[in-house]
Amino acid sequence: MTTLLNEAYSFIFEEELLKEIEEVGVLRIVKEGERIIEIGDYVKAMPLLIEGAIKILREDKDGDELLLYxxxxxxTCAMTLSCCLGETKSEIRAVAEMETKIIMIPIEKMEEWTAKYKSWRDFVFQSYHSRLTEMLDTIDTIAFMNMDQRLMRYLQDKAKINQNEVLQITHQNIAYDLHTSRVVVSRLLKKLELEGKIKLQRNSIKVIDL
Known part of the structure; x- marks a missing residue:
């Protein structure tokens, strides 16, 4: 855990804080598609992401999901921070985009470190700012972009996150993330392929326009 922790956070946290994280943190390895945090759960620990990627989703009253970021x-997830500090139920779902390694930090350490370490305070505030910016970006995308633009942006983001221009994903899963229908997704993928932005392959999509 030490090597992964240092690779991910040594440029953010001072050495003393890294040592404390190693002492109290619990390494957890989650498989692709596994739910890390569920809507309605009380969050008992805060995740620090050290390898992989996680997608954060909201759910409407009908059970349909929308990808936030x-x-x-x-x-780390600012919404998780809020739940930990306020001891409230989670309003988001966190799902591993690929096999992912996280360090779970007990919630009681959060306030202690906020008072003790400037780097931790800065990290928490920066996390709030980054996630708020990403959520506003998501709102702008929904409000001002056509569905084909939203779809293309989604594919580009996913390719960058996975560091692979070839995405192993079904049309139905894309529809779930974008809160639309599989029929709409399939039609727009064909359109994007005709425009030369992607290439549809058997059970995969190659993103050409990155």
Whole structure:
């Protein structure tokens, strides 16, 4: 855990804090598609992402999901921070985008470290700012972009997160993330292929326009 922790956070946290994280943190390895945090759960620990990627989703009253943003190495989820500090139920679902390694930090350490370490305070505030910016970006995308633009942006983001231009994903899963229908997704993928932005392959999509 030490090597992964240092690779992800040594440029953010001072050495003393890294040692404390190693002492109290619990390494957890989650498989692709596994749910890390569920809507309605009380959050008992805060995840620090050290390898892989996580997607953060909201759910409407009918059970349909909407992708809010992705988390990468060196990130944490501001909504999780809020739940931990306020001891409230989670309003988001966190799902591993790929096999992911996280360090779970006990919630009682959060306030202690906020008072003790400037780097931790800065990290928490920066996390709030980054996630708020990403959520506003998501709102702008929904409000001002056509569905084909939203779809293309989604594919580009996913390719960057996975560091692979070829995405192993079904049309139905894309529809779930974008809160639309599989029929609409399939039609727009064909349109994007005709425009030369992607290439549809058997059970995969190659993103050409990155």
């Amino acid at each position: 992705f988390l990468e190495r060196g990130d």
